[in-house]
Amino acid sequence: MNAVLWDVGGVLLDWDPRYLYRRLFGDDVAGMEDFLANVCTPSWHAEQDLGRPIDEACAELAAKHPGQASLVLAWGERNEEMVRGQIDAGVDLLREVVGAGVRCYALTNMERESFERRVQRYEFFQLFDGHFVSGFEGVMKPDPRFFKLALERFGLVPEETLFADDKAENVAAAGKIGVPAIVFRHAATFRQELVARGILD
Numbered sequence: 001m002n003a004v005l006w007d008v009g010g011v012l013l014d015w016d017p018r019y020l021y022r023r024l025f026g027d028d029v030a031g032m033e034d035f036l037a038n039v040c041t042p043s044w045h046a047e048q049d050l051g052r053p054i055d056e057a058c059a060e061l062a063a064k065h066p067g068q069a070s071l072v073l074a075w076g077e078r079n080e081e082m083v084r085g086q087i088d089a090g091v092d093l094l095r096e097v098v099g100a101g102v103r104c105y106a107l108t109n110m111e112r113e114s115f116e117r118r119v120q121r122y123e124f125f126q127l128f129d130g131h132f133v134s135g136f137e138g139v140m141k142p143d144p145r146f147f148k149l150a151l152e153r154f155g156l157v158p159e160e161t162l163f164a165d166d167k168a169e170n171v172a173a174a175g176k177i178g179v180p181a182i183v184f185r186h187a188a189t190f191r192q193e194l195v196a197r198g199i200l201d
Contacts, residue, residue, distance in 0.1 A: 001180075001197050003161045004097055005150070007141075008108035010166030011184045012091055012124060014084040017045075023081070024071060039065055040075055049109045049134045054079065079114060080121075089187035091124045096191075098127050102199055107150055107163070109134040109141050130154050141165070142173035151179070162197060164190055 009015040017036060025032035044061065048054050058076040062069035098104055106128045108115070112135035119125040132150040134140035139149065151158060158178035165171050166184045174181040182193055194200040 001102075001160055001162050001199050003103040003105065003154070003156050004194075004199065005105050005107045005161060005163040005174075005179070006094060006128075007163075007165035007167075007170065007184065008106055008110065010087075011164060012087055012094065012106075013118070013122070014087050015082055016084070017075070017082045019084055020074065020078055020081040021071070024074060035068065035071060039068055040072060046109075046140065048111045049140050051112060051135050051138050054111055054113050079111075080117065083118070086122055086124060087187075090184075090190075093187045093191055093194075094124060094127055097194065097199060100200055103129045103154075105129055105150070105154055105156075106131045106133075107141070107146070107165075108132070111135045141167075141170040144173055144177050147174050147177050147179060162194075162199065164193075 006012060017040070018032065021032045021036065025035070039061070044057065048057050054076040058073050062072040065072060094104060104127065106125065108131070110133050112133070115131075115133045115135060119131070125131070130153070132153060134146065137146070137149060139146045147163070151161065159180070161179055163171070163174045163179050163181040164184040165174070165181070168183050171181040171183050182190070184190055191200065
């Protein structure tokens with residue numbers, strides 16, 4: 001193993017739209033969940049992760065749901081309130097792997113605008129040897145093309161590259177093209193994997 005590919009959300013950044021929408025819905029948890037399931041849906045958000053401008057997507061959706069327009073527009077206007085902050089244990093482990101001289105790359109599904117803000121806001125992004133971001137590439141996990149393009153971009157050999165992601169479907173997709181991959185649960189258990197594979201002592 002001579003390189004590690006890191007997911008960002010759930011591994012290095014604590015992201016969840018509920019962090020924002022709990023503030024807007026208050027005690028109406030059922031209303032919030034209905035909104036996230038049927039208005040600002042995962043498939044709608046995926047279009048932004050594939051490169052569609054957030055403002056454009058929000059404006060169009062707000063017009064379709066005028067009674068909830070302010071809630072839809074908040075998705076773009078208050079986007080960073082969906083991030084609680086960095087996951088310190090994950091970032092500390094990233095620093096340790098980089099310090100061991102192992103190449104590290106960020107592979108993330110993320111909107112263009114969000115990445116441009118966060119790469120400035122969070123210093124750990126500077127630790128990576130490269131970033132592969134769905135919003136700029138027009139392809140996203142778990143599409144196998146995402147991993148193939150990233151490997152080609154960075155000149156990596158699948159069998160010599162380890163990938164960690166908090167979503168099992170992304171780990172499975174990487175495994176199908178020959179990349180050893182594990183589901184990230186906790187930094188401590190991931191560190192054990194890194195030691196077992198000879199990446200860390």
